[in-house]
Amino acid sequence: MVVDLLQVVGITRRFGSHLALDDVSFSVPKGEILGVIGRSGAGKSSLLRCLGALDRPDEGHIVLQGENLTELTQAQLVQARRRIGYVFQHFNLLNARTVAGNIALPLEIAGMKKDVRHERVEELLHLVGLAGQGDKWPSQLSGGQKQRVGIARALANDPALLLCDEATSALDPETTASILQLLREINARLGLTIVLITHEMDVIRRIATQVIVLDHGRIIENGPTRQIWGTTHAVTHALLSDSRPQLPPAIEARLTDEKIPDARTIIRLRVEGDAAWEPFLSAASQRFGTDIALLQGSMVEVGGAPFADLILSLSNGTQGVLDFLSQSGRSMEVTGYVPADY
Template sequence: MNTSVPTKNMQQKLPSASGQPPVTGDEVVKLSNIKRMFGTTPAVDDISLSVQRGEILGIIGRSGAGKSTLIRCLNGLERPDSGSVIIEGQEITGLTESQLQPVRRRIGMIFQHFNLMSAKTVAQNIALPLKIAGIAKPERQKIVAELLELVGLSERAQHYPAQLSGGQKQRVGIARALAAKPSLLLSDEATSALDPETTQSILALLKDINQKLGLTILLITHEMDVIRKIADRVIVLDHGHIAEEGPVWEVFARPKADTTKSLLKMLTPALPDSIAAQLTQNPQSASEAIVRLRISGESARRPLINDIAAASGLNARLVHGGIDTIQGEPVGTLFLGLPAHDQTALQKAVGFLKTICDETEVAGYVSVPDARNA
């Protein structure tokens, strides 16, 4: 399936729904002290954030964290009780429904369950926002054809949604969201209903669109793997407030909030059960210390085993773990085995690791048949 994205010539051909020249400036979205209450419960609690032009911002949190309410405040479907929502320099919180319409046409939206019209063909679904915007039929047909090529569905133009796979339906949703040439694309759990392979293809398509068309994307998800794959920056929500934010690789490498650490557990290597079951906290009854490291950046590029030997005289072995690459930076969790017979040398090794690693912890001690002497 063709997922290539045309050049910016295509973006230039897409109509501006607002009929206004593009707004200059770096910020597409700016929220200041947004608060939205449901009864006495704050769904969004004093949130301030910005989204830069061309950026992919991931917003993640558990169910009930406030993600859906926040995205509805962004497109004017929810009115915040206090605070400011600015889209491309325009404050929208005080606008009437009719005044909001041109703003919403600058905001594309893709959904978890696609929201396609079952009685309309693929081409008709994509053309719908163009028809509403008053674009003439010949121009609509031209734009629809370009968008179908963009998402790799040219041969499905006359199919109905029931004839499509989940991934194909989401591609139609993406094409429809792009039809009115939005400056911002909101993705609300857009891959949650898809299998892992299809999810990867949709994320690759979104990243390609972002890079070649310069489209700003705000990605709402509860999956850290989605954030890792395509986001530039991540905001972690917890009970309506921002628990943590930063470049994706830094948040993955050095998570601070408990919520972030919990969300990362599924992606972070854990000590195998067969070894964890043997752990003791008594170094006298064991031959090897198991040391857990969280490591990133330049430290992850070092010849770590050699450095440990040079610093402490101990020969380390890799027990478990791995290194991933996020935004071009190595980020990983490693479990090393270090001889425990010489506690002075062991403490020297652990002390050295603490100076270069994001996090260092002696998980415990085990007895191994081939215990070595340094």
């Protein structure tokens, strides 16, 4: 039985006349990795502050492990926040403290005894791949190492929920990949529920199992990552544009909605899961006598499964070919038609 660790029910947050969050509702099962994405000003930061009990919504409820955070007193919130870890974009390490000292800070605040605290810090250093580096200073670390310290600090009090605020946007691609791998390992090993706010769709693709798309303070899409990756919603499609293959400009300039004589049919084909490995293009070519040209395409992992996104040119765009390519595990749309001499 799937148990929701976090329930968000109808929260609204206003700043003067500005409506930052508008009747937002969703739930996050225990052990899930939820990605929240949206354009600048969509409400991502406001949502994260509410989830972290750093800000109270004007309306609605946020329930963490059965406890309504919106009804707690300030003293009770101090205790509740210890069940929520926070990973920041710019690390927020204290330069006057060593690596071990930064990780130990929340344990000191919680009143943990020194010997127990030391043992916990060593355990966390090993978990994030920094064993033996507790005596270093933040200035001696790379960006990726600093973020590992930030993750260890966020895990110090053994939280039920980990909130990541653009945790990789200040890192280079290689370091980003290593941090995402670390978060996946932590999620798998500890069963930790993670909510990750980002503007980078590639981060969502690599790590999230569920995705929420925010726009102007409202949820416009909410579902499994593979489902969202194949969306046709205009806002989500725009967010995905840099991560998806695009029709070459020279061909797009000649594209028309009308099927002219001897035209080639341009289609977009998305294939999820094991169906992506099947030789469906050669099968279509042999069965219907059509030649198929790949104009653009990618094969990536989305939500832990293969996902192919292909833009194809067909010499014979009959309904039979289109129906065949639209079979189980594949979604197809006709983009238009171009002259055969494109």
